[in-house]
Amino acid sequence: MPSTLTQSAAAHPPEAAASAIIRTEDLWKIYQMGVEQVAALRGVNLQIARNEYVAIMGPSGSGKSTLMNLIGCLDSPSRGQYWLNGQQVSAMPDDDLAYIRNREIGFVFQTFNLLPRATALHNVELPLIYAGIGTEERAQRALEALRRVDLEPRKNHRPNELSGGQRQRVAIARALVTRPSLILADEPTGNLDSTTSKEIMILFDRLWEEGNTIVLVTHEHDIAEYAHRVIHIRDGQVADDKPTARARPRA
Amino acid sequence: MHFKEAIGIALDTLRAHKLRSFLTLLGVIISVCTLVAVIALVQGVNLYVATKIGRLGLNTFSLNQFSLHDMTDRQRFARAVHRNPPLRMADYDFLRRNATLPIAIAASVANNSGTLKAQGQEMDDLSVRGVTPSDLVMESFHVAQGRFISHFDEQHRTQVAFIGPDVVKHIFPGVNPLGRHILVNGSQFRVIGVASKQGNVFGRSLDQFVMMPISTFRKLNGKQASINISFKAGGSAMVQPAMDQVRMLMRARRHLAYTAKANFGLIGSTAVMDLWHSITGAIAAVMVGVSVVFLVVGGIVIMNIMLAAVTERTYEVGIRKAIGARRTDILRQFLVESAVLSTTGGVLGILAAWLFTLLAGRLTPIPFSLPWSAVIMALLVSTAVGLFFGIYPAGKAAKLDPIVALHSET
Numbered sequence: 001m002p003s004t005l006t007q008s009a010a011a012h013p014p015e016a017a018a019s020a021i022i023r024t025e026d027l028w029k030i031y032q033m034g035v036e037q038v039a040a041l042r043g044v045n046l047q048i049a050r051n052e053y054v055a056i057m058g059p060s061g062s063g064k065s066t067l068m069n070l071i072g073c074l075d076s077p078s079r080g081q082y083w084l085n086g087q088q089v090s091a092m093p094d095d096d097l098a099y100i101r102n103r104e105i106g107f108v109f110q111t112f113n114l115l116p117r118a119t120a121l122h123n124v125e126l127p128l129i130y131a132g133i134g135t136e137e138r139a140q141r142a143l144e145a146l147r148r149v150d151l152e153p154r155k156n157h158r159p160n161e162l163s164g165g166q167r168q169r170v171a172i173a174r175a176l177v178t179r180p181s182l183i184l185a186d187e188p189t190g191n192l193d194s195t196t197s198k199e200i201m202i203l204f205d206r207l208w209e210e211g212n213t214i215v216l217v218t219h220e221h222d223i224a225e226y227a228h229r230v231i232h233i234r235d236g237q238v239a240d241d242k243p244t245a246r247a248r249p250r251a
Numbered sequence: 252m253h254f255k256e257a258i259g260i261a262l263d264t265l266r267a268h269k270l271r272s273f274l275t276l277l278g279v280i281i282s283v284c285t286l287v288a289v290i291a292l293v294q295g296v297n298l299y300v301a302t303k304i305g306r307l308g309l310n311t312f313s314l315n316q317f318s319l320h321d322m323t324d325r326q327r328f329a330r331a332v333h334r335n336p337p338l339r340m341a342d343y344d345f346l347r348r349n350a351t352l353p354i355a356i357a358a359s360v361a362n363n364s365g366t367l368k369a370q371g372q373e374m375d376d377l378s379v380r381g382v383t384p385s386d387l388v389m390e391s392f393h394v395a396q397g398r399f400i401s402h403f404d405e406q407h408r409t410q411v412a413f414i415g416p417d418v419v420k421h422i423f424p425g426v427n428p429l430g431r432h433i434l435v436n437g438s439q440f441r442v443i444g445v446a447s448k449q450g451n452v453f454g455r456s457l458d459q460f461v462m463m464p465i466s467t468f469r470k471l472n473g474k475q476a477s478i479n480i481s482f483k484a485g486g487s488a489m490v491q492p493a494m495d496q497v498r499m500l501m502r503a504r505r506h507l508a509y510t511a512k513a514n515f516g517l518i519g520s521t522a523v524m525d526l527w528h529s530i531t532g533a534i535a536a537v538m539v540g541v542s543v544v545f546l547v548v549g550g551i552v553i554m555n556i557m558l559a560a561v562t563e564r565t566y567e568v569g570i571r572k573a574i575g576a577r578r579t580d581i582l583r584q585f586l587v588e589s590a591v592l593s594t595t596g597g598v599l600g601i602l603a604a605w606l607f608t609l610l611a612g613r614l615t616p617i618p619f620s621l622p623w624s625a626v627i628m629a630l631l632v633s634t635a636v637g638l639f640f641g642i643y644p645a646g647k648a649a650k651l652d653p654i655v656a657l658h659s660e661t
Contacts, residue, residue, distance in 0.1 A: 074573065074654050095577045102575020113570045113657065117263060129256060130575040174574065 020083070021182050021213045022048040022071060027080035027090075029066050029236075040066040042236040043080070048215065050181075053208045055216040055224035055244075058233035065186075067233060068217045072105055072184045073097045085181045102130050106175025110187035112167040114159045120146065120170045121155040127178045145173040149203060165196035172203060176212075183207065186217045201226045257587035264560065264588065265595060275556045276596030278549025279636065283600025283629045284607070285542040287621065291608045293535045295619035300527050310484045311390065311519075312494050314338065314346070314501065316477040318516030319526050335514045337477030340469070342504070343383075346480060349500050352493040353482035357385035358465055360478045367461060369433035372422045378415075378460040379435060381468025391457075397429045397444030404443075405464040412440035415458040416448045435461050438471055450616065494519060546632070549596065550640035557589045557644035568648050569656025582649040589641025590634050597633025601626055 029041040040063045048054050058064035069075040070082060073089055076097070082090040085104055089097065106127075107113075114123045124142040133141070146152045149169040159167050168188060175183050185204070189197035201223065208214050216227055224230050228247040232240035265272045316338055321331035343358040350356065365379035384400045395416065404411050412433060419428050428442045440463065449457035465478070484493040494517055501515055561568070568581055601621070608619040 069654055072573075074657075095579075098572065098575050098577040101573060107573050109573075109657070113566075113573070115567060115570060117267075126571070127574040130571070130577070130580060178575075 019050045020047050021050050021052075021085055022046060022215070023083040024070075025081040027067075027070060027082060028078045029063070029070060029075070030078040040236055041070070041077070044233075044236070044238055046231070046238065048213065051208070051211055051213055053204075053214045053216075053226075053228045055218055055227035055230045056233060057219060057221075057224050057230055058239075059219065062233045063236035064217060064219075064233045066236075068184065068186055068215075071182075071215060072107060073100045098130075102127055103178060104181050106172075106178060106180040106183045108168070108171050108175050108183065108185035108188045110190035112159070112164075112171045112191070114167060114170055114174075116159055119156050119158055120151060120162065120173075123159070123170055124174045124177050127174060131178060141177055142173070145177040146170070148176060149173045163196070164192050165199055168192065168196075168200055169203065172200075172207075176207070181213060183212050183214045184217075185214065187219070188216070189218075189220070189223055197223065254583075254587060257584045258591055260584065261588035261591035265592065271556070272592065272595070275552055276549070276592065276599065278545055278552050279593050279596030279633055280549075280600040280603060282542040282545030282549055283597045283633055284603040285538060285545065286632070287601055287604035287625045287629050288607050289535055289538040289542070290625040291604060291619055291621050292611065293531045294622055295608070295612075295617045297524075297528065297531060299617045300524070310487055310490050312482055312484070312490060312497075313518050314342075314480040314482070314497060315516040315518060318513070319518055321516060334512070335516075336505075337475065338480060338515065339474070340465070340478065342501070343478060343480050345504060346497060346500060350482070350493070350497050352484065352489060352496045354485040355385060355483040357481045358383045358478045359481070360465060360468055360472075360476055362472065362476075365436050365461065367418065367422065367433055367435055369422050369431065370426070374418065374421055374459075376459075377418070377435075379468070380460060380462045381465035381472075382462050383465050392446045392449050395445045395447040397442070399444055400462060400464050405466050408464060408466040408470050410438065410440045410467060411443045411463065413444045413446065413462040414442055415446050415456075415460040417456050417458040418461065419445055433461075435463070436471070490519060546636055550593070550636040553589055553593055553637060554640040554644060556592075557585065557641055558647065560588070561585065561644050561648040564648075565651060565656045565659040568651050569653050569659065572651070572653035573657060578649040581651075582645045585645035585648045586638060586641045589644065590637035593637025593640075594630060594634045597630050600633070601629055604629075 024044055024046045027041055027044040027046075028039060031038045031040060042063075044063075044067060056064055056067065066075070070077055071084075073084065073092075074097075076092070077090050080090065081088065084100065087100070087104075089100055092100065101107075114120075115126070118126070121139070121142050124145050125138050128138040128141060143152060143155065146155055149172050151166060151169050151173065154162060154166060154170075157166075159170070162170065168191075172183075172188075175185075183204075188204075189200055192200060204214055204216070204226065214227070216224070218224050225244055225246070227244060229241070229243050231238055316335050317328070317331050321328055321335070340358065343356070347356050359380055359382045361378060361380045363376065363378050365377040367374040367377050382400060384402050384405050394413075397413075400411065400413055403409070412435060414428065414433075422428070422433070423431065428445060431442050433440050433442060440461070446458070446460075451457065469476075482493060482497060484490040498513065498517055502513065505514060507513065568576075571581060571584075605621050608621060611617070612619040
């Protein structure tokens with residue numbers, strides 16, 4: 001059973017291998033395109049500690065999306081190792097990856113990816129259904145998650161009755177509800193105007209302050225600036241990895 | 252836990268596309284309706300026939316010149332005509348003396364093309380019967396007015412008639428028929444009694460008859476015609492022994508060798524019902540075959556629509572997989588959906604069959620009802636069809652790659 005990060009663990013733990021949420025070693029992803037082999041990732045070595053706030057940047061075709069799919073356990077690497085919260089996930093079969101996605105990762109997507117016919121509350125409940133949690137606790141935890149993104153009054157609205165920002169907040173609540181060890185956001189503001197984008201980024205700040213580990217995939221510099229560390233991917237490799245202006249010195 | 256969710260999703264989808272769902276389910280609806288209606292009809296008709304045609308009554312059987320088997324084929328019948336001598340009153344007297352197991356015995360002979368004249372009216376195609384004064388004749392009716400034929404009438408070949416209520420309706424409307432004179436096939440009779448009403452079987456009235464003493468009948472019509480002899484056994488367990496005794500007595504009387512075929516027919520009410528069941532069984536088998544074809548077609552349509560649903564909802568599958576749905580979760584969701592779809596079709600089909608039997612019950616005297624066993628079977632079969640034809644689409648959905656599925660949004 002993976003240890004989940006409790007919300008009370010707000011203290012910033014020291015950067016050490018033991019507390020790493022993400023650790024990759026020589027991660028490769030090779031796609032077979034007809035007779036040709038195309039390497040989208042060429043040996044990525046990464047380490048992201050608990051309660052870090054990291055942005056992954058890179059131009060399209062850099063392998064950024066492939067890396068995000070691997071980090072998010074949506075895909076398996078062709079070669080190399082990947083530990084998520086201490087578990088070796090690089091060689092796991094499909095259903096085990098589904099379990100890991102359910103327990104360890106909270107996804108936030110550019111296009112929100114909510115079920116169109118389900119209410120906000122039901123959308124937030126969804127991961128808990130697959131986690132096998134009973135009806136009552138499910139509703140209670142989903143409500144709590146909606147409260148944390150200030151959307152409790154909208155719990156019975158369907159996605160098409162909500163604004164873009166509100167939809168993304170529902171998606172964030174859904175990511176939070178399982179208390180994952182990692183929140184993985186893929187261009188979370190890509191479909192939002194600048195004001196709403198700012199609101200969402202402030203929400204991510206708050207989540208980080210509450211102790212969550214956040215990995216942000218983006219190609220927008222001003223969005224990446226909210227993070228404390230920016231990793232640049234180019235040609236399937238880590239080209240650059242440095243703290244931003246907001247990086248706080250760690251205790 | 253997932254089931255409630257999956258059933259909810261399925262019902263949502265049904266509601267969202269009412270017409271499409273109905274068209275999708277048409278095959279299942281028709282086949283289930285046929286299946287259930289045929290079972291209801293066959294059961295209803297069987298029950299009707301058992302109570303009406305099988306009016307030989309409980310624990311009765313009859314001895315005839317020909318067996319039912321002899322009458323199933325023309326050549327067979329021609330052979331039987333040569334082989335089987337007619338039954339005579341002497342046979343009746345012999346059996347009455349020697350058959351100890353039956354508790355009642357009666358002889359009768361009938362002519363179905365009699366004419367009756369009285370009161371300036373005429374009736375054709377009358378069933379004219381000569382009967383012995385036995386209670387056994389009155390298994391299916393009772394005396395409504397007057398009295399039945401007596402031993403005195405039988406012994407003295409009196410010209411008395413016991414008539415059916417249809418005769419009263421046609422010849423004596425509003426008149427008391429007792430004591431009146433009628434002409435049956437040219438001979439004069441005095442009406443002594445009227446039978447109670449029996450109703451129709453397949454549009455043919457059972458109440459259009461004149462009964463007279465069998466001795467009178469044979470005096471007027473000659474003694475060539477074979478008679479029928481009916482027996483009643485004392486309880487259902489005694490039917491077979493009584494039949495065996497009558498068979499043995501007849502074989503002995505006719506000096507049949509051990510291996511020779513019987514040259515008479517012994518027909519129990521079970522034999523009549525067996526013949527009837529073999530006819531309705533054949534009809535039912537054909538209809539069940541037809542409904543199975545419909546069911547397969549219905550299942551294929553469901554499979555088709557489920558494949559479309561999987562394509563339509565690839566994006567949804569992607570979301571569900573991304574947040575932790577395993578293959579089995581997705582598989583189950585789509586399987587439940589197609590099962591709910593086809594079960595809904597089954598329920599609609601049962602409703603249609605129910606309406607149909609209700610209507611048939613109104614328009615005919617046959618007591619139709621939906622047997623519970625047929626309803627439950629239809630539900631199970633329709634659910635099974637949904638599950639079976641849902642396997643392939645559900646498997647396709649379960650195997651979707653979450654990354655591809657997530658990028659399939661429209």
